[in-house]
Amino acid sequence: MTKLRMNMLKLRPLLLLAAALLLSACATGPAKPTIDRSYTSANQDSRALFLVLHYTVSNWESSLKVLTTGGQVSSHYLVRDEPVISYYLVDENRRAWHAGASFWAGNQNLNSSSIGIEIVNPGYTDGPMGRVYAPFSQKQIDEVILLTRDIVTRHGIRPERILGHADIAPGRKQDPGPMFPWKQFADAGLIPWPDAAQVVAKMPLYAVLPPDAAWFQDKLARIGYSVPRNGELDVPTQDVIATFQMKYRPSDYRGVNDAETAALLDVATTPGGMLLAKPGLEPAPKPSSPPSSRW
Numbered sequence: 619m620t621k622l623r624m625n626m627l628k629l630r631p632l633l634l635l636a637a638a639l640l641l642s643a644c645a646t647g648p649a650k651p652t653i654d655r656s657y658t659s660a661n662q663d664s665r666a667l668f669l670v671l672h673y674t675v676s677n678w679e680s681s682l683k684v685l686t687t688g689g690q691v692s693s694h695y696l697v698r699d700e701p702v703i704s705y706y707l708v709d710e711n712r713r714a715w716h717a718g719a720s721f722w723a724g725n726q727n728l729n730s731s732s733i734g735i736e737i738v739n740p741g742y743t744d745g746p747m748g749r750v751y752a753p754f755s756q757k758q759i760d761e762v763i764l765l766t767r768d769i770v771t772r773h774g775i776r777p778e779r780i781l782g783h784a785d786i787a788p789g790r791k792q793d794p795g796p797m798f799p800w801k802q803f804a805d806a807g808l809i810p811w812p813d814a815a816q817v818v819a820k821m822p823l824y825a826v827l828p829p830d831a832a833w834f835q836d837k838l839a840r841i842g843y844s845v846p847r848n849g850e851l852d853v854p855t856q857d858v859i860a861t862f863q864m865k866y867r868p869s870d871y872r873g874v875n876d877a878e879t880a881a882l883l884d885v886a887t888t889p890g891g892m893l894l895a896k897p898g899l900e901p902a903p904k905p906s907s908p909p910s911s912r913w
């Protein structure tokens with residue numbers, strides 16, 4: 619055996635070790651930080667400030683397809699109509715793409731700060747009798763109420779921040795539309811509702827002295843809507859009035875600046891005017907202090 623061959627044999631274990639180390643380094647990839655998860659701060663809250671409700675304008679099969687594949691739209695939850703089941707499509711801590719260009723009370727682009735629920739419903743059809751919206755089944759609404767309560771409780775979402783897509787994009791969007799029973803959400807203690815007694819008391823005044831367009835725009839803006847401030851009852855302003863009516867006075871949502879709408883807006887922007895019912899009970903009597911600073 620030559621001297622060179624003997625040296626190679628001596629080196630062989632070292633070469634094998636070096637190769638093994640190199641292989642293991644490749645398998646684990648680049649170096650990673652050392653993270654210790656032993657401690658958690660008490661000083662934190664949810665990124666979700668809003669809950670936004672939608673209808674899908676489609677049946678179950680195509681709703682699921684659009685919201686889960688290549689359509690550039692998604693939502694955290696999809697509530698099926700038949701059978702009624704809530705599907706969890708996007709992690710609540712991640713951003714779903716459901717709101718689009720949107721605004722509420724100084725907040726923009728609400729995808730970043732909201733959780734979205736899509737409800738399977740065909741939306742509306744325009745025919746000879748005008749625009750007709752499809753109803754929701756009570757079973758589906760009951761499920762949406764249960765899901766909403768679960769989400770807002772876990773994330774600490776405030777009642778006045780449970781909104782419809784139309785609220786944050788009036789004119790551009792109509793969903794969940796006038797067939798969506800927001801009053802049931804109020805009766806369930808999920809959202810505040812204008813005190814009916816105060817609305818009735820204020821209507822006669824507004825029937826005699828109708829407020830001007832600037833007054834309507836001011837009230838709508840104070841509630842949170844994105845509304846023109848030009849003092850004109852233009853189409854964008856009528857769209858916002860119609861959106862407000864779909865929610866609080868769905869029997870007539872033509873966008874007309876009538877006395878009842880004025881009274882509703884007045885009460886909605888008056889401290890103590892918006893009442894929050896206790897869950898499972900009839901709407902609560904008027905509280906001694908406003909239920910929310912936002913209203």
Ligand SMILES: [Zn+2]
Pocket residue numbers: 671672673716783791793
């Ligand atoms: Zn929508």
